[in-house]
Structure formats: C-alpha cells, structure tokens
Amino acid sequence: MLNTLWKLVEDESDVEAKALADMVKANPELPDWSAGVQPLLDRLLAANDIKRELVCRVLSQMPFGAVSLSHKTIVLAESLVDFCRGRTPQMAFVLAHEVSHMHRGHGRERFGATDVAGMLTLNPIMAFGMKKLLDTGRSRENEFEADRDALAFCHRAGYAPHAGAEFLERLASGELARDTIKQYQSAHPPLSERLAELRARADKLNPPQTS
Numbered sequence: 001m002l003n004t005l006w007k008l009v010e011d012e013s014d015v016e017a018k019a020l021a022d023m024v025k026a027n028p029e030l031p032d033w034s035a036g037v038q039p040l041l042d043r044l045l046a047a048n049d050i051k052r053e054l055v056c057r058v059l060s061q062m063p064f065g066a067v068s069l070s071h072k073t074i075v076l077a078e079s080l081v082d083f084c085r086g087r088t089p090q091m092a093f094v095l096a097h098e099v100s101h102m103h104r105g106h107g108r109e110r111f112g113a114t115d116v117a118g119m120l121t122l123n124p125i126m127a128f129g130m131k132k133l134l135d136t137g138r139s140r141e142n143e144f145e146a147d148r149d150a151l152a153f154c155h156r157a158g159y160a161p162h163a164g165a166e167f168l169e170r171l172a173s174g175e176l177a178r179d180t181i182k183q184y185q186s187a188h189p190p191l192s193e194r195l196a197e198l199r200a201r202a203d204k205l206n207p208p209q210t211s
C-alpha cells in the first residue's frame, strides 16, 4: 500500500488509471450518470477553447463532493450529482470549478491521483493524513481562483451566471444534512465568503442568451 502511495509519479495517466480502478472498486461507478454529466463538461471545454480531453466519472457511496485527479478525470459523488438534478447550470458550475483546478495544476505539487484515491478508499487513519494534505495542497486562494474561473467558464458556455451562487446558497441553507457536506466544507473556504464574491461577480455579468 505504501509502495503505491508514495511511489514517484512518472506517467500520470498510468497512475491515475490505477488510482481510479481502486476508487471504482470501493465506490462503484454509475455509468449512466457519468454519461449524463459528460455533455456539460464537453460544452464547458469547447466554449472555453480548453483543448484537453477531460472525463467525468460518477461514483456511488463516495462522500459528497467532487475531486479532480491529476491527469484527466473529474470524480463526482452520486450525492452531489443528485443534489444538482434538474439544475444543469449548477452542475456545470461544479464541473467548471474542478476544470479550473486541473487546468491551473492547483495542488499538483503536493498530491497526485494516488493520494486522492488513498484518501477516499484506504483506512481511516491514512485517510485523515491524506485529507490534511489535500486541505493544505490547495490554498484558500486556489479555491477563490477556481470559483472565479468557474463563473467565467460557465458564462462563456451560456450557463446562467448566478448558478454558482445558487448552488452555494442551497448548501448553506441546510437543504442537506450537515454531516453530508462536512467533508466538502472542510476542503473549501467558508461558504459565506465564496458566496459573497460569486454573487458580486455574477451581478456584473449580463444574463446569457441560453441556459
């Protein structure tokens, strides 16, 4: 296990594929859900001229949240996708936030795909250490930067600019059990701060033609 965790990464795609296989073993994928979300991701990439082939995978029973691996995969919890059901622009915002982390290589120096997989699937003590790494690997400024990018990415793709703020408002309003979003919140700056910034920026944008 330690071997896999700490091995130096030479080929990111190889390591990511192995990490993903481990994650899927512990949290089986919902292929129909993945296929349902992929077009939103493709639309974001095309509209923003991001020439990377990113894929999203929706996994069952994983803690509420989204994780971008180091090479090309965005992993989404079933509970998060379900929370955005019928609210396409909010799902797009979540994806766009992760696209920004990947595109800018946020946190890549501090942890790779294997570490993230370890956080989600290995024993709790190891998972705790990994969570610490994850929290410090992505700085507070990285998170605000990802929110700002996400707003711009969504706007260019024709998604309503206020969707990100609406998503965070729903999280803050207690629509989900506090326990459910605990881990998500611990990895991000306070919702109120993210909300204030997103709302102010969205207010400056003109509503797009389509949503």
Ligand SMILES: [Zn+2]
Pocket (backbone or CB within 6 Å): 097, 101, 143, 146, 188
């Ligand atoms: Zn983030």
